[in-house]
Amino acid sequence: MLEIDGSQGEGGGQVLRTALSLSCVLQKPVHITSIRAGRSKPGLAAQHLTACHLLSSISGAKMSGAGLGSTELSFSPGKISGGEYKFDIGTAGSCTLLLQAVLPVLAHAPRPSSLEITGGTHVSHSPTFEYFSEVFLPAVRKFGVRADVQMQRAGFYPKGGGKVTLAVEPSKLRGCKFLPEAQPVKYSILSSSLPPHVLQREEKEVKKLFPNATGVAREAEASCAGNALTVWSGSFGASSLGEIGKPAEKVAQEACAELMREMPAAPHEQGAGPSVDSHLADQLLIYASLADGKSEFSTPVFSSHLKTNAEVIRAMTGRNIRLGNDRTVSVE
Numbered sequence: 633m634l635e636i637d638g639s640q641g642e643g644g645g646q647v648l649r650t651a652l653s654l655s656c657v658l659q660k661p662v663h664i665t666s667i668r669a670g671r672s673k674p675g676l677a678a679q680h681l682t683a684c685h686l687l688s689s690i691s692g693a694k695m696s697g698a699g700l701g702s703t704e705l706s707f708s709p710g711k712i713s714g715g716e717y718k719f720d721i722g723t724a725g726s727c728t729l730l731l732q733a734v735l736p737v738l739a740h741a742p743r744p745s746s747l748e749i750t751g752g753t754h755v756s757h758s759p760t761f762e763y764f765s766e767v768f769l770p771a772v773r774k775f776g777v778r779a780d781v782q783m784q785r786a787g788f789y790p791k792g793g794g795k796v797t798l799a800v801e802p803s804k805l806r807g808c809k810f811l812p813e814a815q816p817v818k819y820s821i822l823s824s825s826l827p828p829h830v831l832q833r834e835e836k837e838v839k840k841l842f843p844n845a846t847g848v849a850r851e852a853e854a855s856c857a858g859n860a861l862t863v864w865s866g867s868f869g870a871s872s873l874g875e876i877g878k879p880a881e882k883v884a885q886e887a888c889a890e891l892m893r894e895m896p897a898a899p900h901e902q903g904a905g906p907s908v909d910s911h912l913a914d915q916l917l918i919y920a921s922l923a924d925g926k927s928e929f930s931t932p933v934f935s936s937h938l939k940t941n942a943e944v945i946r947a948m949t950g951r952n953i954r955l956g957n958d959r960t961v962s963v964e
Contacts, residue, residue, distance in 0.1 A: 633661040633706065634948060641940025643670020645680050649733040650918060650941055652684065652707055654948045656691040656737040657922060661708040662948075668703070675701040679725025679751065683733045686719050690737055690745075714741030714802070721751030724792035726758035731781070731798055732768070736918055738800040739777050745800045753787040753794035754822065754860035759911070760871045761786075761796065762820040762862040767869035771912055774808045775919045775927070786822055788858025807925030807963075810907035812896050815866030819847035822861075823874070824854035830880045834861055837884035841892075861887045867908040868895045894932055906930045906959065913961055914938040920963035921951045930960045 636651045645668055655662045668674050676684070676698065684698045684705065692710030721730065727749045738745040753761040759768060761783045769781060778801035787794020819842075821834050831849040838845055838861070845863070852858075859874025861883050870890035872883045896905030908916065913931035917938065920927035931938075934955055942953045952964045 633663045633708070636662050636664045636944065636947070637666055638664050638703070639666035639669035640943060642936040644668055644937075645677075645729070646914070646937055646941060647944055648680055649683055649729065650944045651948065652687045653733050653736050653918060654945065655707055656687055656693070656709045656712055657740050658948065659709055660948060661706070663706045665704045667705070675703045676705075677725065678723045679721050679730060682719055682721045682725065683730050686717065686730065686734060687737060689717065690734065690741070712737060712741045714738065714743035714745040716746050718748045719750070721749065721792065724752035724755050724787060724789040726755050727751045727753050727787065727794060727796045728759045728761060728764040731764060731796065732759075732915060735772070735777065735779060735798070735800065736922060738798075739779070739803040739805070741800070741802060743802065747798045747800070749796050749798075750792070751787055751794060752789060752792045753783055753796060754858060754873060755787075755789050756873060760860055760862045761794075763864065763869045763871055766818070766862075767864050767867060767909075767912060768915055771810075771867050771908065771916060772919050774810070775923050776803050776805045777919065778803045786824060786852040786854040786858065788824060788854055788856055788860070791855040793855030805919060805923035807920070807923045807927040809927065810867060810929035812905050812907045812930075813866060817842040817845040817863060817865045817891070819845050819861065819863045821847070821849035822852040823859045824852050825857035826859055826874070830859060830874070833880035834884045837881045838863065838888060841885070841888040859883065863887050863891045865891065865895060867912055869909060869912070870894060906932045910935045910938070914941050917941050917945055917953070917961070917963070921945045921949045921953070926962065926964050928960060928962045930958065932959065934959065
């Protein structure tokens with residue numbers, strides 16, 4: 633059984649999700665200790681526990697130690713099975729982080745799969761649904777992942793209640809090289825139980841910062857009030873959430889400013905600058921490590937998540953993951 637130290641690097645839930653996903657695909661038992669030791673509330677929260685149970689169901693795993701607040705667990709996977717799954721996180725825990733943990737596993741199932749998750753679709757410290765559907769999913773499709781996602785209902789903090797469905801076909805992963813390329817800026821703005829002027833002001837601000845941007849600003853059905861803005865351009869994305877007392881203009885400015893920081897300064901110059909944003913770079917590593925052949929992409933900065941993920945993946949796969957001085961990531 634492979635020993636994984638959950639406190640390594642940034643010491644968050646990513647270590648757990650990556651280790652369990654790879655455990656299922658590679659059929660390697662893992663013993664994870666010091667789970668989320670770097671967080672203010674260490675141990676398994678509801679969304680992490682849901683990931684454990686869902687991956688256990690998909691792989692027929694034997695699991696011990698998994699409970700709310702647990703800082704240690706053992707996971708011995710069986711054979712991955714496709715099929716239909718439904719899971720309710722029970723809180724506003726992130727649906728998209730759970731989808732990211734499950735997708736590489738279902739892609740290796742012998743038959744098609746469908747998954748319905750209830751929880752948060754637009755919550756802090758996680759990708760928004762639109763980032764998942766418009767930035768992350770198109771990127772992993774380049775590796776050969778065959779999947780589609782839909783949002784039936786939005787879910788904001790604190791009530792959650794959002795509903796997302798994922799359909800996955802058996803996929804053969806191949807290495808991929810990402811090159812910088814110019815893409816139009818798009819946006820999605822959602823609000824629930826808020827005055828109409830919130831959407832209007834946010835859209836106006838996005839248009840001021842990105843005059844050629846196209847997108848939608850709409851009311852969403854949800855269990856509680858909420859507001860989320862996502863902007864993206866190809867393999868670069870950013871988002872911001874509305875909060876009590878936070879002006880609508882600031883919500884738009886935060887997301888747009890982050891996108892500007894992440895995007896290459898001259899994307900029209902083919903081959904120059906970063907090819908994916910710093911969050912996506914971290915999320916692509918597991919697919920590059922499971923794919924046949926070499927993969928390569930560049931990013932504006934190596935995040936602590938990326939460095940931590942690289943360490944876990946190296947230990948579990950034996951793949952050569954290089955983080956170059958020019959901010960290029962290569963997996964051979």
